[in-house]
Amino acid sequence: MKKIVLQVATFLGALSCFGSSTAAETRTALVPLPSIDDFTNGDGWGVGLGLSVEYETAYEGSDEFELEVDPAGGVQWRNGEHLFFWAGEAIGWRTLARDAWLFQTSVGYEEGREESDSEDGRLDGLGESNSGVTLLLEVRHALVDDWRYFLDGRVLTGEIGTLGIFGAGTCLGCEPNGTGWEIGAAVTFHDGKYANRDFGVNTRQSIASGLPETDVDSGYRSIGVNVNYRNYLNENWQIFGEALYEAYGSDVSDSPISRNDYEAEIGIGFIYVF
Template identity: 65%
Template structure:
């Protein structure tokens, strides 16, 4: 907990001490939020970003094991006016701006599931691998005004392994409109019973194989969390980004034998080259 809290604080302090981003005259992102990646620089047509990020995160949902992981970063995008179609990692989708204060997004993504080997300490032995599957993500954000200083967010994730709902409110820092700067959001998360048991349930077969108590969770409140994003252009093409996430689980999840911690945490930094 001390390591996670210290890392979150370090990312926040570094962002506050950073100098304003380089002037991006004429470069206006679809919305100026750092969490909404836009490599188009305000122009119609194709845009590409490619880079790497390093994350320090929980080994799996509810884990008390943490480790570093290197992941690719970036996206392929095509913009036409207030619409962007994108391919980013394991997600393919569209987002569009309407009336300057509404942002809508729809994407199909791939859920890799969980493997027994995700725990180096053998905490998942006997539970087997959870199912992989496709997910449909539908999202809407509503800004209080056209500069997107404050905004509300609603997101639904539905797929083969259940349904998840996320609701939040956020604030953007900085004066830039090129998608750089920082933002902080507070979110509440809800899930149905199928999604809850995917991560934290233990059926009779798993209980016999693992020695963990049989656990069947109902739907409802999942967690409350803080999410921080940071993005800055070092020069015309290179961009640095950072992210920190803290999610505090509800009491039902805390009681699951799979949840070795009552929270999940993640800190990540990386660089992207924008073509």
Template identity: 65%
Template sequence: MKTISGLLLVVFIQALFFQTALAQEQEAALVPLPSLDDFTKGEDGWGFGLGLGVEYESAYEGSDEFGFEVQPAGAAQWRRGDDIFYWAGEALGWRGLRADTWLFDAAVAFDEGREESDSDDGRLDGLGDTDEGIEVVLQARRAFNADWRYWLDGRVVTGENGNLGIFGVGRRFGERKDGSGSEIGLVAVFHDSERANRDFGINALQSAASGLNETDLSGGFRSIGVNYSYRNYISENWQIFGEALYEHYGSDVADSPITRNNYEAEVGVGFIYVF
């Protein structure tokens, strides 16, 4: 009798572990990186996340003014196997996993530009508003192995207002495959002359209106930065997320009269409900 009871107990425990492992497998994110949200819970079909975040950040690129900003968070996603199509705020795109260690991402996004009113201290008076525009973002990430503990990243942002190139390396912390945990990345950013002057240049008309020295920048190295991302489930449907960014400008950008600080920084935290 004891033998039968013991056998039943072993079978029950094995079944329990099997169901737990199956549930974890079903809830595996497309890529287990906290910086890439996945609301599909490992299943084909629709996934939705909706929430709010609060950021404390630079008023504009190179600003010495900081403030709080509340922003919506989340996305609508549709998954089929190793592909996710998504709409997240001002971006519409596709993300796909290949061979377990390659991630490709393509998106069309809206660039809001910069407004004179972004500076409460009048630092941008006379410079006018920079142009808004549509951008295409192409990204490829290569993990060193299938658990995505370490990875390399390359990204190109091209659009009506110039081009950016972003290259980085990152490390993921935590053991779960559902996208929770944290990660840290180190990136180098490059821009062409059109993008550099859109963000930090001052033409003759702007110089006359603002009193700032005329400034013309060439393309090349823009900045080096570090970013940290955190994401965790506090219940079955609620996520908490956080991020921190520090970007240190190269000498050409730092010397622009627009650049009051030689860095940009932000810290944010928020909550998302996953349907």
């Protein structure tokens, strides 16, 4: 996994040497962070359409990996320090306050795990986990004027339970147009409902699958690191990449559903910004 991350980082770095600095430089993102996309040019509508290719674990706790192609980009409308967006299965709003506080809220749909997610049949008998509408609340705070260092807090809650993420990050070589490298580290916590959605085994599932009944307590879930990259290749084409490594806590790792004590993914994509 480390070798793959290094190879992709080298590839992205080489591509950035060919990026054009013309019209892309005139764009000013809401915040200069690669993980927060902004397809507008300061005000008005912004549209970005593209594709990403990801190599990732097949489901939470899986030791199987799969290659997946997903749409990328979204539709946005910005008015000063307010940005409304629609991306994938989420619609939301971001705003910047006092140049140092980024607030975001969005409503999305979280799909559940299916038995067919495991090609090796390791989910047979478990059925489909809950899907549902979720509400995301996020706050980021810049520790310095250029957002080189920041703190991040997120809460995802809804029918499927509640997940909390608390972390910090740094932006390397980031530009006002939202390009550059971003590295972050985070600790996650979950309530019992969210924990058992991914790693619990109830009585019915135990009988059908042969796995022992398991009830996962709320509390600490994992610790992880993530890397984000974004760059304009020319006036309209944008390349982005991301990598994630998340190490589970003992309660999650001890679940019979967990075949690995970590989750990992790496991806690369292209977006055409209109």
